Amino acid sequence: MTTLLNVKDLRAYYGQVQALHGLSFSLNEGSLVTLLGANGAGKTTTLRAICNMVRSTGAIEFEGKPLNNRSTESIVRFGIAHVPQGRGTFTTMTVEENLQLGAITRKDSAGIVSDIERMYAHFPVLKQRHTQVAGTLSGGEQQMLAVARALMLRPRLMLLDEPSFGLAPLVVRDLFGILGKINREDKVSILVVEQNAQLALELADQAYVIETGRIVMSGKAKDIANNEEIRKSYLGY
Amino acid sequence: MELFTNQVLAGIATGAIYACMALAVVMIYQAIDHLNFAQGEMAMFSTFISWQLMQWGVSYWAAFLMTLAFSFVAGIAIERILFKPLAKAPVLTNVAGFIALFAIINSSAGLIWDFTIKQYPTPFGSSPFLGSQLISTHQAGMIGVTVLLLLGLYFFFQYTRIGLAMRAAASVPESARLVGINTSWMIALGWGMATAIGSIAGMLIAPVVFLEPNMMGGVLIYGFAAAVLGGLSSPFGAVVGGFLVGVFENLAGTYIPGVGNELKLPIALALIISVLVVKPAGLFGRHIVKRV
Numbered sequence: 088m089t090t091l092l093n094v095k096d097l098r099a100y101y102g103q104v105q106a107l108h109g110l111s112f113s114l115n116e117g118s119l120v121t122l123l124g125a126n127g128a129g130k131t132t133t134l135r136a137i138c139n140m141v142r143s144t145g146a147i148e149f150e151g152k153p154l155n156n157r158s159t160e161s162i163v164r165f166g167i168a169h170v171p172q173g174r175g176t177f178t179t180m181t182v183e184e185n186l187q188l189g190a191i192t193r194k195d196s197a198g199i200v201s202d203i204e205r206m207y208a209h210f211p212v213l214k215q216r217h218t219q220v221a222g223t224l225s226g227g228e229q230q231m232l233a234v235a236r237a238l239m240l241r242p243r244l245m246l247l248d249e250p251s252f253g254l255a256p257l258v259v260r261d262l263f264g265i266l267g268k269i270n271r272e273d274k275v276s277i278l279v280v281e282q283n284a285q286l287a288l289e290l291a292d293q294a295y296v297i298e299t300g301r302i303v304m305s306g307k308a309k310d311i312a313n314n315e316e317i318r319k320s321y322l323g324y
Numbered sequence: 325m326e327l328f329t330n331q332v333l334a335g336i337a338t339g340a341i342y343a344c345m346a347l348a349v350v351m352i353y354q355a356i357d358h359l360n361f362a363q364g365e366m367a368m369f370s371t372f373i374s375w376q377l378m379q380w381g382v383s384y385w386a387a388f389l390m391t392l393a394f395s396f397v398a399g400i401a402i403e404r405i406l407f408k409p410l411a412k413a414p415v416l417t418n419v420a421g422f423i424a425l426f427a428i429i430n431s432s433a434g435l436i437w438d439f440t441i442k443q444y445p446t447p448f449g450s451s452p453f454l455g456s457q458l459i460s461t462h463q464a465g466m467i468g469v470t471v472l473l474l475l476g477l478y479f480f481f482q483y484t485r486i487g488l489a490m491r492a493a494a495s496v497p498e499s500a501r502l503v504g505i506n507t508s509w510m511i512a513l514g515w516g517m518a519t520a521i522g523s524i525a526g527m528l529i530a531p532v533v534f535l536e537p538n539m540m541g542g543v544l545i546y547g548f549a550a551a552v553l554g555g556l557s558s559p560f561g562a563v564v565g566g567f568l569v570g571v572f573e574n575l576a577g578t579y580i581p582g583v584g585n586e587l588k589l590p591i592a593l594a595l596i597i598s599v600l601v602v603k604p605a606g607l608f609g610r611h612i613v614k615r616v
Binding site: 169176184236 | 505
């Protein structure tokens, strides 16, 4: 198995405040990795640092190529799709326009058309609402749209920031089921940040636990889920 | 009745110009959240360029197209040189930038072409349109060119990928970057297009107000009134606002005793203030709700 994403000694700063204190982790091609941790642990910052949306130092390599000092929009062209916290929906545009925007860097118009149909097959509710303005969608539908928009890039790696946030438990189950399917069938590697540790560990192959900007635990998701001590002290369930 | 129709049609003709100016203002406002006070001066300078080209013997429409291209490039250059470095600066710094730009362009035009009033040709002539006394061919031409421009812009923003990318960059810049859009260049492109649109307004109104460095002052205030009336967040609103202000201005000048030509401008300003008090988001604007 080859390493797709390799992060070494990542430190990130908001102004004078340091949010990450030398984080290192890696993600293998085709795997689904989760970053767990409490509020303010640095999960979101880690994802934002990968896409150069926050000032950081350290090495971030994608397929051996350094991502540091590249603009956010050029990092996307490596095939890295980032679904940000709050979903980043283009709320004043239609569902279909949102999907087209996901593929804005692609040149194959026929492929884009067929991919939009593929997304409608994945997420039938989006097809029903394809002419509707995205801001009128429910939270769950907007999260589906955000995932579909990210997939329109045909990404190698998808970064998901708390996809379960604000969604009803049943919708979350649905969404995670789809994410697992995308990972297995479309061979998209996924790095997902979650507060819902139980669910994320069920889905993931590999897990890292972050606390105050440092990695305090890592291992196979199964092992971490089965280790009662870790669960109680770090994950709170 | 004929007076009424005549005034409405004349209002639509000047309203077309206000619509262009309002649209240019709104496009830049959408991109960088600031009102471009120098929009009128930029249009005036472009109009002088086209006049100069015609003085050198270039035909009207060739000069028109060359001016469009010049304005597009100049708009991008102004953004790159002056406003890109100011992107994260406080509001007042930007306001100072716009005022400086206003003064620089106004004085340069005066320096190059002096402040005497010049005749500016119309390609449409000024005979009665289709033999009717209601509207002149130039007024009809103003409306026609504006309608073509608006249709073109509508198709550009609605049906092209670059138009879609520009809309995305203006509405949610961070998400736009996350799908791979170079938002910084989209802003520059917006400046280029807004400047070109402004130059069309300048070239169309110049035969009416005559060519001189201060020709766009009043026009820009009407443009602002139109943009505020329609809503600064809505390009469609800005266009509708432009036509409404044009018609309103003419009808008020004709029918409200004591208004006449002199008081038309205060009416535009009164309109801006009334809209801001009664409906700050304008007729078609969205209320911006921010979480705190």
